[in-house]
Amino acid sequence: MTVARFWRKIPQRYNLIGTKCETCQTVFFPPRTLCPDCRRDGKIVDHHCGGKGTVVTFTVVRTASDQFSNLTPYVLAIIELDEGCRLTSQVICEPQEIFIGMKVKSVFRVITEDGPSGIIHYGTKFVPV
Amino acid sequence: MRDVAVIGVGCTQFGERWDTSFRELFVEAGTLAIEDAGIGGESIDALYVGNMSAGRFVEQEHIGALIADYAGLTRAGHVPATRVEAACASGGLAFRQAVLAVASGMEDIVVAAGVEKMTDAGDSTDVLAAAADREWEGFAGATFPGLYAMIATDYMHRYPLTREQLAMVAVKNHFHGSMNPLAQFQNEIRIDTVLRSTLVADPLRLFDCSPVSDGSAAVVVAPLERAREFCDTPVTVIGTAQASDTIALHDRRDISTLDASVAAGNRVFERARIERRDIDLVEVHDCFTIAEICAVEDLGFLKKGEAGRFYEEGQAYIGGELPVNTSGGLKACGHPVGATGIKQVYEVVTQLRGEAGRRQVDGAEIGMTQNVGGSGATVVCHLFRRT
Numbered sequence: 343m344t345v346a347r348f349w350r351k352i353p354q355r356y357n358l359i360g361t362k363c364e365t366c367q368t369v370f371f372p373p374r375t376l377c378p379d380c381r382r383d384g385k386i387v388d389h390h391c392g393g394k395g396t397v398v399t400f401t402v403v404r405t406a407s408d409q410f411s412n413l414t415p416y417v418l419a420i421i422e423l424d425e426g427c428r429l430t431s432q433v434i435c436e437p438q439e440i441f442i443g444m445k446v447k448s449v450f451r452v453i454t455e456d457g458p459s460g461i462i463h464y465g466t467k468f469v470p471v
Numbered sequence: 472m473r474d475v476a477v478i479g480v481g482c483t484q485f486g487e488r489w490d491t492s493f494r495e496l497f498v499e500a501g502t503l504a505i506e507d508a509g510i511g512g513e514s515i516d517a518l519y520v521g522n523m524s525a526g527r528f529v530e531q532e533h534i535g536a537l538i539a540d541y542a543g544l545t546r547a548g549h550v551p552a553t554r555v556e557a558a559c560a561s562g563g564l565a566f567r568q569a570v571l572a573v574a575s576g577m578e579d580i581v582v583a584a585g586v587e588k589m590t591d592a593g594d595s596t597d598v599l600a601a602a603a604d605r606e607w608e609g610f611a612g613a614t615f616p617g618l619y620a621m622i623a624t625d626y627m628h629r630y631p632l633t634r635e636q637l638a639m640v641a642v643k644n645h646f647h648g649s650m651n652p653l654a655q656f657q658n659e660i661r662i663d664t665v666l667r668s669t670l671v672a673d674p675l676r677l678f679d680c681s682p683v684s685d686g687s688a689a690v691v692v693a694p695l696e697r698a699r700e701f702c703d704t705p706v707t708v709i710g711t712a713q714a715s716d717t718i719a720l721h722d723r724r725d726i727s728t729l730d731a732s733v734a735a736g737n738r739v740f741e742r743a744r745i746e747r748r749d750i751d752l753v754e755v756h757d758c759f760t761i762a763e764i765c766a767v768e769d770l771g772f773l774k775k776g777e778a779g780r781f782y783e784e785g786q787a788y789i790g791g792e793l794p795v796n797t798s799g800g801l802k803a804c805g806h807p808v809g810a811t812g813i814k815q816v817y818e819v820v821t822q823l824r825g826e827a828g829r830r831q832v833d834g835a836e837i838g839m840t841q842n843v844g845g846s847g848a849t850v851v852c853h854l855f856r857r858t
Contacts, residue, residue: 351606372607372719399628399726401620402673403612407597410612418617418672420721428721430608437673442628453610465610 348461353388355465358448360427362389369425393448395423395468402437409454421446421468432467445471472574474695476705476858479508482817485686485805486655493529493588494541500687500810501542501584508691508701512543515691516578518552521565521585522809527598529591538584558602559758561585562688562812563842563851569692570711570853579697584689585813595683599808602845604719616680618720618846619759620672626727626761627674630776634674638665639782640760641678641802647789648799650830655684655805665760679760684805688813690820698858704824709837710743710854712736720846729847732769736841739852740771747771750854751835752822753793754815756843757800766841767795770852789832797822797830812842812851823857 353359360371363384368377371391377384400419403410410416417433417440433440434449446468453465481503483496491499497520505512520538525531535552536545544550555565562585569583589595600609603618626632642662648654660678668677691701698705714734717723724730740747747770755770757763764778772793773781781787787795798804798818801811819838821827835857842851 399621399625401617403617405671408594430611430613430721
């Protein structure tokens, strides 16, 4: 992966900085640069998400791509943040602990590595509250 | 707009084709299709080929030209060849481009093909994950089985569907596949086979998942008014529709309803001016068992939550109320990603011609295809009628 592709995602992946449309007040995480409802009438600004949310649905990934195979089994979920936006993330808990409606909060973790001497990709995972 | 008919079809054996290369697969299917149409290469005005990821699977891009070259279409006519990509819906989309080209009057005889060579790649799970949102799903560790598993978790939380009923989708598709000589898996399985198979992404097990496959399929379309010049049994394309939705599953209005499937389904039935009850068979995109459950509901054949009972009653079998995936579907026939949408057309046309052998749906007159890209970001539907 090129360095540029890595660093331009740092605010979002490290600090959950999404965007907000000031016209309709909708918060976007993952961030969007165009509001899908207001389109060109929308005004997009940065918005820092708080990191608290609720599990909408989940799975336990037991067969992963090579990049994630050392982590299996891991819990993967769609989480609705308190701001109303949804994202896909890992939840750090035992497979039998996860349930729909579980309250979670974000934590800063290593996600993957580009091989033994490559870039370490940090990002957000969630833990039960 | 002109009416369009399918005048020829061809499909390779699906499976692990270790001895056959990407380009050889396509030539095999294309040759079968033009022989079936009784035309020569000089009659072909254009070629559309559906292919998801030759760049990652076999490190080859520029697929249109490659295929035109090896199909012998560059020397005389310099036939225009265009690659179409929409992940797992690439084939259905290629077919739609061919139909639009003929309907518009721009072209007369057009080949629509699909091809994928998946077994040459090391990490096909990662290649397929590119059909979802790489930056916000793939980055977090989402796999394709993982995304459909989250659809299944949501569906089973909200609607009555047992783990056994979900397994019945795979059991039915293997039964249909056992009567399809081109299918990757021609063995019957039992509910236990599914329930005892290894977990891939809870609640989905290995036998809920379509396989990694090699294969190609091709069809030839022409204006309906000229179809009988080439073919005694043309099949008319009575509807084509396509719809888009968010690339990421987490951004959908409803996790276990594919809104693009609802939209494409509604559009295609409106355009063809027929009802759901007129359909004699449907090929849907069962990349995972839960996808078939969602498909029959989202296309409007059943209300949300009714599919479990429908499958338990065996109504999706040949001879049932609505035969679903008579080819064996993606599960048993195999899923060479870019070829699947064209294979669905191949199956429906074969059925409507009455040439499906042991798996023939008696008196089939109207059939449907539904091809899904990603976790539901692209859906393509077509309706066909025996002419």
